[in-house]
Amino acid sequence: MREPSTAIIETNGGGVSSPPPQALLERLKDYGQEDVFSLWDELSNEERDFLVKDIESLDLSRIDRIIRCSLRSQGLPAAAIEPVPESNVSKVEERSQEERERWWKMGLKAISDGKVAVLLLSGGQGTRLGSSDPKGCFNIGLPSGKSLFQLQAERILCVQRLAAHATNESSASSVQIHWYIMTSPFTDEATRKFFESHKYFGLDAEQVTFFRQGTIPCVSKDGRIILETPYRVAKAPDGNGGVYSALKSTKLLEDMASKGIKYVDCYGVDNALVRVADPSFIGYFIDKGVTAAAKVVRKAYPQEKVGVFVQRGKGGPLTVVEYSELDPSLASAVNQTTGRLRFCWSNVCLHMFTLDFLNQVANGLEKDSIYHLAEKKIPSIHGYTMGLKLEQFIFDAFPYAPTTALFEVLREEEFAPVKNANGSNYDTPDSAKMLVFRLHTRWVVAAGGFLTHSVPLYATGVEVSPLCSYAGENLEPICRGRTFHAPCEISF
Numbered sequence: 005m006r007e008p009s010t011a012i013i014e015t016n017g018g019g020v021s022s023p024p025p026q027a028l029l030e031r032l033k034d035y036g037q038e039d040v041f042s043l044w045d046e047l048s049n050e051e052r053d054f055l056v057k058d059i060e061s062l063d064l065s066r067i068d069r070i071i072r073c074s075l076r077s078q079g080l081p082a083a084a085i086e087p088v089p090e091s092n093v094s095k096v097e098e099r100s101q102e103e104r105e106r107w108w109k110m111g112l113k114a115i116s117d118g119k120v121a122v123l124l125l126s127g128g129q130g131t132r133l134g135s136s137d138p139k140g141c142f143n144i145g146l147p148s149g150k151s152l153f154q155l156q157a158e159r160i161l162c163v164q165r166l167a168a169h170a171t172n173e174s175s176a177s178s179v180q181i182h183w184y185i186m187t188s189p190f191t192d193e194a195t196r197k198f199f200e201s202h203k204y205f206g207l208d209a210e211q212v213t214f215f216r217q218g219t220i221p222c223v224s225k226d227g228r229i230i231l232e233t234p235y236r237v238a239k240a241p242d243g244n245g246g247v248y249s250a251l252k253s254t255k256l257l258e259d260m261a262s263k264g265i266k267y268v269d270c271y272g273v274d275n276a277l278v279r280v281a282d283p284s285f286i287g288y289f290i291d292k293g294v295t296a297a298a299k300v301v302r303k304a305y306p307q308e309k310v311g312v313f314v315q316r317g318k319g320g321p322l323t324v325v326e327y328s329e330l331d332p333s334l335a336s337a338v339n340q341t342t343g344r345l346r347f348c349w350s351n352v353c354l355h356m357f358t359l360d361f362l363n364q365v366a367n368g369l370e371k372d373s374i375y376h377l378a379e380k381k382i383p384s385i386h387g388y389t390m391g392l393k394l395e396q397f398i399f400d401a402f403p404y405a406p407t408t409a410l411f412e413v414l415r416e417e418e419f420a421p422v423k424n425a426n427g428s429n430y431d432t433p434d435s436a437k438m439l440v441f442r443l444h445t446r447w448v449v450a451a452g453g454f455l456t457h458s459v460p461l462y463a464t465g466v467e468v469s470p471l472c473s474y475a476g477e478n479l480e481p482i483c484r485g486r487t488f489h490a491p492c493e494i495s496f
Contacts, residue, residue: 025056032059035068036228043234043385051235058237066373067220071227073373074394083317085325087339087346092322093300093410094288109170110290111283114267115163116171116179121260122160122281123270125244125353125398126195127188127217133433134425138191140273141198144422144433146440146467148493152273152422153198157183157205158470159280166283166474181281182263183212186250188241192216215254217246220375220394222382230384230391238382238391244272244353245369245396252366260359268362270398272353276420276436277443279475285356288411295361296405299354301415303345306336310350311399313410322408324351324399349410351399352419365401417443417475441465441491447476448494453483457490469495 023029024041032038040059047055114120130139140153150158160181168179187195196214199205204212219239221229232238242249247270251257260268267289269281279285282299289297300313311324327335330347337346357365375394382391402408413419420439423431445455445465457464466488472495473479488494 024052028056028059031064035064037064037068040229040231040237043231047235055235058235062221062237067229070220070373070375070394071223074375074377075227077374078377083320085314085316085334085347086318086320088313088315088322088349088410090342092408093349093412095412096414104284107284107287107291109283110287111285112163112167112170112287114286114290115167115181115281115283118180118264119266120281120286121182121184121263121265121268123247123268124156124183124185124273125247125271126185126273127191127241127244127246128273129190132424133422138187138195138198138273139422140195142422142433144276144437144440146437146493147491148467148469148495151198152276153195154202154205155276155470156273156278156280157207159278159474161206162470162472162474163281163283166477180208180211182260182265183207184251184256184260185212185214186217186244186247187214188217189219190241213256213259215250215256217244217250218242218253222380222391222393224389224391230382230389232383232385234385238384240393241395243376243395244398245400247398248362248366248369248396248401251362252370257359257363257366266359268357268359270355270357272398274422275352275354275418276422276440277418278354279418282475285354285411289356289409292407292409294405294407294409295358296402296407297356297409297411298399298402299352299413299418300349300410301352301413301419303348303350304415306332306345308350310352312347313349313351313402314347316403321403321405322410323402324397349412352415352421353398354413354418355398355401357401361401361405365404368404369396369400438463438465440467444468444494445490447473447479448483448488450476451479451483452485453479454487455490456487461490464490466490467493469493472496 024044029038029041032040126138126140128139130137130142133142135142141151143149143151160183164179164181192214199212220242222238222240223229230238267286271278285299303310303312309327311326313322314325316323334347339346375396378393378395379390380393381388416439420436421431422433422436426432426434442465444467447468448466455466472482482494
């Protein structure tokens with residue numbers, strides 16, 4: 005039986021020093037991790053207590069399995085990559101008007117029937133944006149001053165209203181999309197407070213569920229746990245693919261099933277143009293009858309730093325290969341029939357899964373226990389030292405999918421990443437703001453509106469509130485014959 009931590013609270017300043025709890029030490033020895041107690045004799049009683057509690061909070065057998073499986077998988081030969089078969093991709097120019105309308109209606113019906121949930125990956129801080137706040141709190145500089153969280157919440161409100169109207173529900177409030185938001189230990193409290201202080205941006209508090217992704221110890225190249233301080237283990241979030249184990253451990257997959265949810269729309273927070281719960285994508289997904297799907301954009305140029313979808317071996321599953329793993333000759337190869345790059349379908353973290361498949365993935369990833377190893381500088385008792393962070397990625401699900409379909413979207417309509425601070429070369433708040441301005445300006449002009457501007461139009465534009473329009477629809481009553489002075493927000 006494990007000794008209680010109170011057994012170690014004895015004097016260690018000049019008196020007899022008590023050893024670490026024997027049962028815990030034996031367990032650590034079983035996994036070759038007893039070095040975490042190497043500085044025990046130098047710790048105060050309070051620090052010893054903290055270290056014991058920190059180690060007791062770890063699932064040592066699980067962590068040992070992950071470390072062993074992940075290190076063993078390094079360098080193993082993988083099946084050769086093939087381009088994604090043309091039949092797996094719905095391309096923008098090949099979609100008929102009839103298909104577009106049918107998928108839109110099917111998606112709205114699924115939303116109205118309560119079968120769709122939205123899953124937001126929001127564990128990251130805005131560190132690269134010069135902010136310690138959660139990324140979703142960031143205001144990219146639109147005239148409305150809205151945060152990314154607010155833009156996304158209002159798109160949910162808008163699509164709920166569209167679904168209620170399309171299915172003759174008596175009121176928009178009768179249609180609700182449940183929003184599951186994954187935070188991290190670093191963003192959880194701030195995210196919850198941000199939503200509370202903004203009254204959930206008009207959503208019901210009951211339709212928003214927050215949950216935290218896990219953390220995992222950082223290890224040396226030979227798999228030993230690194231100490232950040234003499235009494236604290238160095239840990240890092242387990243990557244956005246940690247969403248699968250987090251959904252399982254928090255029993256939220258069961259919660260989804262109890263609500264009648266069948267389809268889960270999953271996306272990353274740092275996209276200012278994301279179409280949350282897009283009816284077209286949902287309808288396409290249901291129509292194809294697949295277990296997993298992803299929106300993709302065409303790669304802009306061969307060296308663009310984006311992961312691309314590939315087929316792993318002839319007839320194998322679709323998966324994502326990071327740009328750093330794609331041989332330059334393959335990245336530049338052109339399909340002579342289509343004129344496109346052979347590997348052209350970029351992953352932009354816009355995914356759709358069936359709930360049944362999410363359960364399979366959570367079990368499969370846990371059983372295989374293979375994490376990506378990222379060599380990083382880890383804060384340790386020896387200063388910053390090179391070590392390994394273990395992560396899973398959201399796209400690790402795709403190799404488990406028996407059927408996957410890709411849905412091409414136009415990047416200028418649905419992909420405005422916010423990753424780097426203004427002044428960087430790409431993916432900044434300013435570049436995202438301009439993408440929003442350009443798209444919304446086209447909507448307003450198409451709806452019969454006019455713009456005046458005191459600076460060149462390429463440097464400004466208008467913002468359409470998501471509460472007015474989800475994808476450019478229903479703007480004529482607001483815009484026809486009216487003139488708007490850019491920059492401004494167009495709302496009801």
